[in-house]
Amino acid sequence: MSLFDKFRSGLSKTRQAVTEGFNRVAASFGVFDEDFLDELEMILIQADSGVQVATKLTDSIRERVRKEGKVDREYVLGTLKDDMLAILETKPFRPDFEHLNVVFILGVNGTGKTTTAGKLAASFQRQGIKTMLAAADTFRAAAIEQLQAWGERAGVPVISNTLRSDPASVVFDAMQSAKARGVKLLIIDTAGRLHNKPNLMSEMEKMHRVAAREGETVGAVIHNFLVLDATTGQNAVIQARAFNEVTTLDGLIITKLDGNAKGGIALAVVEDMDIPLVFAGLGEGIDDLAPFDAELFVDSLLPEA
Ligand SMILES: Nc1nc2c(ncn2[C@@H]2O[C@H](COP(=O)(O)OP(=O)(O)OP(=O)(O)O)[C@@H](O)[C@H]2O)c(=O)[nH]1
Ligand SMILES: [Mg+2]
Incomplete structure (x- = not known):
C-alpha cells in the first residue's frame, strides 16, 4: 500500500464526515457565502480540529467573501488546503x-505507546537501521511481555528487567x-503517566538523566x-x-486516526x-504507522476541488 493509500484508508471516517458535510452544506446553500462558512466551521469543529483552528480556517475565506459577496468551491477548497498545510508543516524524523x-515514547495510559514503539522498531529495522527496544514500563503487568512480542514481530532485540524494577535501570x-x-x-517504551503525578514525573526525569549520561561518550x-x-x-x-x-x-x-472521524485533532494539536x-498511527497492525506527511494528510481529509 502506498503512503497515500494508507492515509486515505486510515482517515476514511474523518474524510467521509468532512466531505459529506461539505457537499451537503454546499448543495443546500447552493452558494459559498457567509452562511455556508458558518456551517463549514461547525463541520471542522465536529472533526475535532478545535474552535480556534476552525475559526482561523474559515475566517481567511470569510474575508474574501465579505469583499466579493461569494466565492467558488475551488477557492474554498484551495484556501482550506493551503491554510491547513501552513498549520501542519511536515518535519520528518530523519536523525x-x-x-x-534514543527515542523516549511518552504519554498517558493507553494512548498506544507500546504498539507505536513496536511499529517504529519494525519500520526502522526494515530500513536497515540497527534498532533496539527497551521495556521501561515495569509498572503494568504484562507490559514487558507485550513489548517482547512486538520485538519478535519486528525482529528487534528487547532489553528488559523484572516487573517493578527501576525503569531507570532498564534504561541504563x-x-x-x-x-x-x-x-x-x-x-x-515507558509506562503511561499523568503529568500531575510527581513520582512518575521524577521517574521520567531520572530515565532522561541516565540516558543523557550514558549516551554522552558516543x-x-x-x-x-x-x-x-x-x-x-x-x-x-x-x-x-x-x-x-x-x-x-x-x-x-x-494514534488511532483510523476508525473515527476525529482526524482534525492533528490540526488542533499542532496549531496549539x-x-x-x-x-501517525493508522491501525493496529505492524505496518500501520506512517511518517506524518501534511500534504497526504490534508488530501486525505478534504473533498476533491
Ligand atoms: N485502531 C488503532 N488502534 C491502535 C493504534 N495504536 C494503538 N492501538 C491500540 O490501542 C490499544 C492500546 O495500545 P498500547 O500500545 O498498549 O497503549 P499504551 O499506551 O502502551 O498503554 P499503557 O502502556 O497501558 O499506557 C491497543 O489495543 C492497540 O492495539 C492505532 O493507530 N489504531
Ligand atoms: Mg504500554
Missing part, C-alpha cells in the same frame, strides 16, 4: 544515524547494550516523542501542553503546540 539515537542496561552492539536507534541524541490518542479529541491538546511543561517534546505521534507531528 543522523551515524550516532546512537539498554544504553550499555546499545553501545556495545552498535545500535543506532534505541526506542524506550554522542547519543535523545528524542522525546509524545503519543496522543486521536479518540480523546481535545483532551490531546491538554495532554500535550502538560507534558511539554515538564519535559521538552521533540515530536508528536497521533507548534511541535511537529512525526508519525
